[in-house]
Amino acid sequence: xxxxxxxxxxxxxxxxxxxxxxxxxxxxxxxxxxxxxxxxxxxxxxxxxxxxxxxxxxxxxxxxxxxxxxxxxxxxxxxxxxxxxxxxxxxxxxxxxxxxxxxxxxxxxxxxxxxxxxxxxxxxxxxxxxxxxxxxxxxxxxxxxxxxxxxxxxxxxxxx
Amino acid sequence: xxxxxxxxxxxxxxxxxxxxxxxxxxxxxxxxxxxxxxxxxxxxxxxxxxxxxxxxxxxxxxxxxxxxxxxxxxxxxxxxxxxxxxxxxxxxxxxxxxxxxxxxxxxxxxxxxxxxxxxxxxxxxxxxxxxxxxxxxxxxxxxxxxxxxxxxxxxxxxxx
Amino acid sequence: xxxxxxxxxxxxxxxxxxxxxxxxxxxxxxxxxxxxxxxxxxxxxxxxxxxxxxxxxxxxxxxxxxxxxxxxxxxxxxxxxxxxxxxxxxxxxxxxxxxxxxxxxxxxxxxxxxxxxxxxxxxxxxxxxxxxxxxxxxxxxxxxxxxxxxxxxxxxxxxx
Numbered sequence: 023x024x025x026x027x028x029x030x031x032x033x034x035x036x037x038x039x040x041x042x043x044x045x046x047x048x049x050x051x052x053x054x055x056x057x058x059x060x061x062x063x064x065x066x067x068x069x070x071x072x073x074x075x076x077x078x079x080x081x082x083x084x085x086x087x088x089x090x091x092x093x094x095x096x097x098x099x100x101x102x103x104x105x106x107x108x109x110x111x112x113x114x115x116x117x118x119x120x121x122x123x124x125x126x127x128x129x130x131x132x133x134x135x136x137x138x139x140x141x142x143x144x145x146x147x148x149x150x151x152x153x154x155x156x157x158x159x160x161x162x163x164x165x166x167x168x169x170x171x172x173x174x175x176x177x178x179x180x181x182x
Numbered sequence: 183x184x185x186x187x188x189x190x191x192x193x194x195x196x197x198x199x200x201x202x203x204x205x206x207x208x209x210x211x212x213x214x215x216x217x218x219x220x221x222x223x224x225x226x227x228x229x230x231x232x233x234x235x236x237x238x239x240x241x242x243x244x245x246x247x248x249x250x251x252x253x254x255x256x257x258x259x260x261x262x263x264x265x266x267x268x269x270x271x272x273x274x275x276x277x278x279x280x281x282x283x284x285x286x287x288x289x290x291x292x293x294x295x296x297x298x299x300x301x302x303x304x305x306x307x308x309x310x311x312x313x314x315x316x317x318x319x320x321x322x323x324x325x326x327x328x329x330x331x332x333x334x335x336x337x338x339x340x341x342x
Numbered sequence: 343x344x345x346x347x348x349x350x351x352x353x354x355x356x357x358x359x360x361x362x363x364x365x366x367x368x369x370x371x372x373x374x375x376x377x378x379x380x381x382x383x384x385x386x387x388x389x390x391x392x393x394x395x396x397x398x399x400x401x402x403x404x405x406x407x408x409x410x411x412x413x414x415x416x417x418x419x420x421x422x423x424x425x426x427x428x429x430x431x432x433x434x435x436x437x438x439x440x441x442x443x444x445x446x447x448x449x450x451x452x453x454x455x456x457x458x459x460x461x462x463x464x465x466x467x468x469x470x471x472x473x474x475x476x477x478x479x480x481x482x483x484x485x486x487x488x489x490x491x492x493x494x495x496x497x498x499x500x501x502x
Contacts, residue, residue, distance in 0.1 A: 181342050
């Protein structure tokens with residue numbers, strides 16, 4: 023990269039209008055796994071984003087959609103099979119020590135404040151035969167990939 | 183990357199007119215796994231992006247490069263080992279019901295329209311001894327990490 | 343987060359001085375796995391970014407934090423269990439042929455030049471009982487998710 027290119031790169035970002043900047047603020051996550059790790063990342067990022075007043079949309083696709091099912095218990099992926107469930111409980115206990123008493127209640131707070139939104143993937147629901155009533159009542163209505171890309175327009179996309 | 187493409191790439195990032203902004207920046211995906219799930223995400227995002235006239239570059243690295251091999255059959259990662267292959271076929275059958283008859287043909291359409299580009303990672307080819315003729319004829323020429331970062335400049339990077 | 347911090351966070355996104363814009367160029371990676379693949383991606387992206395004079399921050403969370411432990415040897419995730427360790431050594435040998443003699447020395451060079459920064463996740467250290475002295479001496483001090491999101495503000499977030 024030459025010096026000129028670098029300077030121009032900086033210029034290009036500096037001309038963006040205030041409107042552009044506002045739309046930039048959203049962070050849009052793809053959640054594709056059902057592991058406890060992904061659940062915890064979603065919870066920590068979403069609630070931290072809420073505290074920072076940053077809009078965060080989470081799009082749950084493939085196995086990730088399981089995380090929005092009523093009473094679903096995520097297991098720790100990075101553990102040998104027999105310990106996956108136990109490890110999740112262990113993490114939950116340790117999290118309590120750090121003030122995370124009820125992760126879902128914290129997520130719901132962030133959702134209620136309007137900063138965090140949880141979107142089920144419509145195609146995943148169709149492919150896996152999952153019905154709206156299988157999912158938590160307070161998540162958004164299902165959307166497709168096109169809607170996700172549209173809402174992400176101008177913001178960030180992060181595939182967790 | 184041809185000289186013309188390089189110049190256009192530089193121009194597009196350096197001028198960044200309002201028109202540019204509206205035209206939406208490119209989305210640049212890193213595909214690092216060879217699973218059916220990642221294949222499906224690539225297909226759905228790339229063809230949806232094409233329908234929305236959004237430029238999407240996919241950079242296939244590590245095991246992800248396998249997806250560009252001729253006759254490679256991705257298996258479902260999020261399933262117990264004996265069901266991985268079967269599950270991929272099951273998903274493909276269900277996808278047909280939703281109008282996805284031939285995923286590769288849909289990808290090739292998006293590639294032909296110029297919005298979707300599939301880049302093999304040069305270093306992965308070197309490290310794994312994969313030759314150009316092992317890959318689908320119509321994917322782009324291999325590029326390195328630096329070229330990928332350059333083409334992503336001003337756009338988004340998403341690691342699937 | 344205090345009210346003052348929140349306001350400053352909002353101010354920083356709304357005013358967007360040229361100085362801010364320079365920080366915009368940063369690419370901010372979340373490293374959540376301890377695999378050799380993720381280690382290699384971190385190394386290649388970070389050192390390539392340094393060569394292109396792009397600021398890259400890496401935030402090591404969950405199992406990814408292991409990569410910053412002294413003498414930790416990452417294993418290849420995309421291989422059957424008995425070959426995971428062997429495969430890492432095989433890749434390292436092949437990388438030598440392509441000029442990657444000592445990956446950690448290359449990473450340290452990029453860190454010393456000021457372009458690449460490695461951040462341990464504070465919550466992961468707390469949850470897993472990992473101490474600062476367990477980690478490489480020359481990585482940054484641990485930070486939380488809020489600090490990571492703040493340093494990523496205006497730049498890119500990529501979850502590897």
